[in-house]
Amino acid sequence: MTNLLGYFLRILIGIVGITSLVTCQLSSFPEDFKFGIGTSSYQIEGGWNADGKGESIWDHLTHTRPESIVDQSNGDVTTDSYKNWKRDVELVRELGVDIYRFSISWPRILPNGYKNHINKAGIDYYNNIINALLAYNITPMVTIYHWDLPQKLQDGLGGWTNSEIVDVYADYAEVLFEQFGDRVKMWTTFNEPWHICEQAYGQHYMAPSFDIPGIPIYLCGHNLLKAHAKVYHMYKLKFKHQKGTIGITADITTPHPLKHNEHDYEAVERNFQFYIGWFMHPIYSKIGNYPKVMIERIKELSHQQGFSKSRLPSFTDHEIKLIQNTSDFFGINTYTSFLVTLNDDDKNPAKHRVPSFQHDMGVIETQDESWDKSGSPWLRVHPPGIRHMLNWIRKEYDNPVVYVTENGVSDKGGLNDVKRVEYFNSYLTSILNAMNDGCNVRGYIAWSLMDSYEWKAGYTEKFGLYHVDFKSPDKTRTPKMSAKVYKNIVKTHKVDWNYMPYVDDKSGTTSTKLSILLICILVTLNAFKLS
Ligand code: GBH
Secondary structure, eight states, rough: OOHHHHHHHHHHHHHHHHHHHHHHHBOOTTTTTTEEEEOOOOHHHOTTTTTGGOOOOHHHHHOOOOGGGGTTTOSSSSSSSHHHHHHHHHHHHHHOOOOEEEOHHHHSSSSSSTTTTTTTHHHHHHHHHHHHHHTTTOOEEEEESOOOOOOHHHOOOOOOOOHHHHHHHHHHHHHHHHHHHHTOOEEEEEEOOHHHHIIISSSSSSTTTOOOOHHHHHHHHHHHHHHHHHHHHHHHHTGGOOOOOOEEEOOOOOEESSSSOOEEEEEOHHHHHIIHHHHHHHHHHHOOSSSHHHHHHHHHHHHHHSSSSOOOOOOOOHHHHTTTTOOOOOOEOOEEEEEEEEEOOOOOOTTSSSSHHHHTTTEEEEOOSSSESSTTTOOOOOOOHHHHHHHHHHHHHHSOOOOEEEOOBBSSOOSSHHHHHHHHHHHHHHHHHHHHHHEEEEEEEEEEBBOOOOOGGGTSSSSOOOOEEESSSSOOEEHHHHHHHHHHHHHHBBBOOOOGGGSSSTTTTTHHHHHHHHHHHHHHHHHHHOO
């Protein structure tokens, strides 16, 4: 009897051993999966007024209202990538990635915003970067707009709230296709429309930092979608011969139900629609237009609030058709998750201002205190979120081609960034799970190449795989542990939990790993022998 029990126990342990070995095998990304690394112009370039560059809304905000930045800093110099671009291309190459995702500064190309004056030095700057990347066989993925609008367009037009911006943006994009399109084959029209509109016009957050909740944000979104579609069609017609792809990148903090009841599931769905759907429903859904829940809620609330029409503008049928199917890939940025519940009382101003985006959505967002903290107050580590989010996109939009265009975590500094390594491993594992669920994820772009200017948080939050010594004259870059691990992930197409060897003090780690392996092998062999 005891013999029999021992016999079964051994088989059981053997099975566990084999399964763990097999699951290791499955956790690898397909051969043609693309890995990349990302940055954005204002965050890394510096040279804010060098060689004819015009002022951007971020130059303006940080210069005129430095108190609105946590450490009163600005991006005047930051990592000085304007001067150090060669070094930065080398960093990208060191990582071995397929893609470098960076953005072009509109006022560096068109100092006044308009195409009547093109800044030659700006063109040269990006040409140099693009050519250097291609020489190393790295694909440039260019974001046309990552938040640094020419200040002249803000002052003169009211930025994204004026429909004039549609044509002006299209002119700017046309200059980029003309100048760089022979070599750049991956374009993104916008990085994070939600931030461009809600966080910039609806609250004092991103530049131009207006605090006019619930009204200009929807004008901004409307113009942005039209601008996106206009540029997409121009690219596909006039620049067809360039044979490139063009998409858009939205962002989301993945919502999960606070409690498992119908009420909170509705909050999850509404949250997805207000963040992702606002911009992606018009482009990706079969019926086009804004999500039904946004149209209905904003119309109803506007009416209750005494407005003569909905604060959410409406598209003509022609416009709806024009915006549909205008993205070759679905870009998504994500960092963290929310727990959500419905705001029971729609008229409850104590919870949300009236009117406002948050009040229109009618959802209360919190985070689980048990989720690991990062270097940013808004970012807690919750890896299952990304799988949940990718599956929502799969089901909602008929499984489009997806690129995770940003994902990463912040800390307060240091080279032994174990938490960042764990973050990448666990989020990538969650993406693999999503791919096993059937999600069509084709690429992953880690954020960010190096520590840089983190918008309102200034230099107080670090997202880089490379450390930047901002005090040194040449802004010295040094790889963190995460750079070495990510390099290995890119090379092997597998997550890498064996990162301890990258720590300077690695006493004991190799022997621990060897003993675990030995035990696994012995147990497996033993089970085989007995059976
Ligand atoms: C990305 O967007 C940006 O594309 C990138 O430039 C940036 O460096 C990266 O994130 C890291 O932040 O709770 O009110 O403080 C995500 C933008 C900006 C999302 C800050 C959360 C905090 C909102 N993030 N925001 S709040």
